[in-house]
Amino acid sequence: MDCLFCRIIRGEIPSKKVHEDAETFAFEDINPQAPTHVLIIPKKHMVGLREATAQDADIIGKCHLVAAEIARKRDIENGYRTVLNVGPGAGQSVFHLHLHLLGGRSLAWPPG
Ligand code: AMP
Ligand code: ZN
Numbered sequence: 001m002d003c004l005f006c007r008i009i010r011g012e013i014p015s016k017k018v019h020e021d022a023e024t025f026a027f028e029d030i031n032p033q034a035p036t037h038v039l040i041i042p043k044k045h046m047v048g049l050r051e052a053t054a055q056d057a058d059i060i061g062k063c064h065l066v067a068a069e070i071a072r073k074r075d076i077e078n079g080y081r082t083v084l085n086v087g088p089g090a091g092q093s094v095f096h097l098h099l100h101l102l103g104g105r106s107l108a109w110p111p112g
Contacts, residue, residue: 001045005096009043023059024066026101035104036074040066046097049086060097067101076103083111 007013008027015027018038029037040063046056064082071080080103085092 003045003096004094005039005041005098006045009041018070019066021066023062026066026070029100034102034107036071036076036080036101038067038070038101040064040070040099040101042097047095048092048097049084052097063097063099067099070101071103074103079103079107081107081111 004013008015009025017025017027019026019040023043024040025043026038026040029039042056042059042063044059046052046059049060052060067080067082071077080101083100083102084097085100
């Protein structure tokens, strides 16, 4: 699949890998917005939450559990945020579902 994140999973585009298992891949965001800014993605190409179906429930849940595990390992459990930007109006720029893990600094609410 000619998709930026599918190419990162295949190693055709370099990334700083944080985690990999049979179903998910996680890597450092190239333009970090916090001391920890990791993207967790399903290995199976899916466009985003808007397009997700009931069959995708397990993998979307798994991405969140991987985020929690990375947060635990990085000792940012005082406060971190997991974010799915859904659709262009929310800033989604890559159309392979990706969960942002942001932490390591105080995080304001509401987000911009
Ligand atoms: P979004 O705006 O939610 O679609 O997020 C896309 C994210 O992908 C942004 O935070 C980008 O900085 C990040 N990104 C784009 N290209 C790369 C890349 N080659 N390696 C790592 N992160 C990337
Ligand atoms: Zn993809």
